[in-house]
Amino acid sequence: MSVDTVKQPNWFSRLAHPGQFLAWSRYLVWPLAIATLLSFAVGLWFAFLNSPEDYQMGDMVRVMYVHVPNAWLSQLVYGVMAVSALGTLVWRHPLADVANKAAAPLGAVFTALALYTGALWGRPTWGTFWEWDGRMTSTLVLLLIYLGIIALWRAFDDQLKAGRIIAIVTLVGALNIPIIKFSVDWWNTLHQPASVFTASGPKMPVSILTPLLVMMLAFTLLFALLQVIRMRTEILRRRAETLSRQAALQGASR
Amino acid sequence: MSAFRALIGRDLKLAFRAGGEALTLVLFFVMVAVIVPFAIGPDRPQLTRLAPGIVWIAAFLSMLLGLDRLFRNDDEDGSLTLLRHADLPLEAVVAAKVIAHWLVTALPLLLATPVLALLLSMSWAQWGQTVLALTIGTPALVSFGALGAAVTVGLRRGGLIAPVLILPLSIPIMIFGVGMMDPLAGGGATLFLIALSLVVTAFSPFAAALALRVAGE
Numbered sequence: 001m002s003v004d005t006v007k008q009p010n011w012f013s014r015l016a017h018p019g020q021f022l023a024w025s026r027y028l029v030w031p032l033a034i035a036t037l038l039s040f041a042v043g044l045w046f047a048f049l050n051s052p053e054d055y056q057m058g059d060m061v062r063v064m065y066v067h068v069p070n071a072w073l074s075q076l077v078y079g080v081m082a083v084s085a086l087g088t089l090v091w092r093h094p095l096a097d098v099a100n101k102a103a104a105p106l107g108a109v110f111t112a113l114a115l116y117t118g119a120l121w122g123r124p125t126w127g128t129f130w131e132w133d134g135r136m137t138s139t140l141v142l143l144l145i146y147l148g149i150i151a152l153w154r155a156f157d158d159q160l161k162a163g164r165i166i167a168i169v170t171l172v173g174a175l176n177i178p179i180i181k182f183s184v185d186w187w188n189t190l191h192q193p194a195s196v197f198t199a200s201g202p203k204m205p206v207s208i209l210t211p212l213l214v215m216m217l218a219f220t221l222l223f224a225l226l227q228v229i230r231m232r233t234e235i236l237r238r239r240a241e242t243l244s245r246q247a248a249l250q251g252a253s254r
Numbered sequence: 255m256s257a258f259r260a261l262i263g264r265d266l267k268l269a270f271r272a273g274g275e276a277l278t279l280v281l282f283f284v285m286v287a288v289i290v291p292f293a294i295g296p297d298r299p300q301l302t303r304l305a306p307g308i309v310w311i312a313a314f315l316s317m318l319l320g321l322d323r324l325f326r327n328d329d330e331d332g333s334l335t336l337l338r339h340a341d342l343p344l345e346a347v348v349a350a351k352v353i354a355h356w357l358v359t360a361l362p363l364l365l366a367t368p369v370l371a372l373l374l375s376m377s378w379a380q381w382g383q384t385v386l387a388l389t390i391g392t393p394a395l396v397s398f399g400a401l402g403a404a405v406t407v408g409l410r411r412g413g414l415i416a417p418v419l420i421l422p423l424s425i426p427i428m429i430f431g432v433g434m435m436d437p438l439a440g441g442g443a444t445l446f447l448i449a450l451s452l453v454v455t456a457f458s459p460f461a462a463a464l465a466l467r468v469a470g471e
Contacts (some may be wrong), residue, residue, distance in 0.1 A: 173391035
């Protein structure tokens with residue numbers, strides 16, 4: 001009788017192993033895709049057909065159903081990146097830097113979309129595409145931070161080293177974002193006393209809140225789906241790189 | 255402590271004996287301020303109003319320009335590897351280099367501000383406040399710069415990336431630095447700027463040292 005002395009990997013290391021991740025995340029892609037499609041279908045139906053017009057903005061209120069989810073994701077994605085940066089630095093989790101690399105462009109796109117839809121919404125309602133309002137300005141700065149991190153990812157050749165260095169940058173950024181937010185709010189109230197943003201929105205009725213929540217769910221699922229796909233692609237890309245390097249080595253020694 | 259002081263002395267000696275980069279940086283600082291009136295017109299009241307902002311932008315750009323030499327030369331000639339294995343903790347090494355870098359790049363800018371005050375027709379009180387704000391704010395700028403330089407030290411084409419990374423993070427320094435000049439909110443801004451500068455200067459050597467360790471592995 002042989003005793004099985006090989007330690008079975010626990011769930012955490014199963015989660016950590018890139019090969020294992022590829023194996024189990026395969027079954028995640030299609031369900032996530034279907035859930036995303038369904039919630040988008042429901043959300044868009046609500047947003048376009050089954051929600052009231054605003055008594056002041058009319059149909060323009062429907063921009064909110066795209067704008068608010070993007071703005072929410074612009075911050076959620078940075079949160080995901082900060083957590084994965086902790087994973088890289090504290091546990092050296094091999095998937096954490098893959099997650100950070102995969103999330104950065106997604107976060108940048110969601111932030112850019114939030115700014116873009118905000119501009120489209122702002123033009124007819126406030127009469128301007130851009131206002132140096134505190135919230136808009138800090139979102140813009142967040143976009144710049146995303147773009148800096150992406151630029152840093154692209155500059156490194158050694159992706160493992162890049163992961164740990166960028167984790168430091170991500171965490172410094174995470175600590176700095178509240179400071180930036182605070183300073184920008186302070187700066188704006190100094191320069192321009194509330195003129196445009198005094199109109200505090202009315203409390204949301206359920207007829208508007210429901211489509212908004214469904215759309216936020218849909219966009220969050222979309223992020224999860226794209227994140228899983230991007231992480232899988234990144235792992236496969238690294239594997240292909242390693243294989244081609246090995247092939248080149250063998251070719252050289254032959 | 256003597257190693258710490260020796261390191262500062264070494265960096266200062268290197269800066270003054272090789273190339274006179276400090277003077278070039280001052281020249282750049284003054285040139286930015288000279289160029290602005292060409293762009294916005296020589297109207298004196300308008301220049302006076304914009305002067306604090308112009309001085310801050312000039313200081314920002316000059317600091318970013320000088321940032322790359324903080325660790326790059328030491329990395330290229332191998333002394334960074336020696337420093338990494340020295341008795342002195344790497345955090346202290348970074349702190350020493352930050353102090354030396356401030357003395358070489360920021361202090362000359364402060365000394366050059368009277369020229370800018372003259373060119374931009376600032377009043378003496380305005381000039382004094384600008385110098386005070388720059389004195390408080392530049393250590394934080396240099397510290398952020400140290401972080402950016404440490405993160406990009408392993409990159410051959412890191413020269414442009416460090417400023418792009420550092421600039422959005424440094425926005426609060428600019429906001430409170432210029433805010434100090436405002437007669438209404440100056441006091442609060444001064445306190446915020448001091449707090450920010452102290453926090454950044456205290457923590458960035460740790461982050462930069464961590465990045466240098468990773469880069470050297």
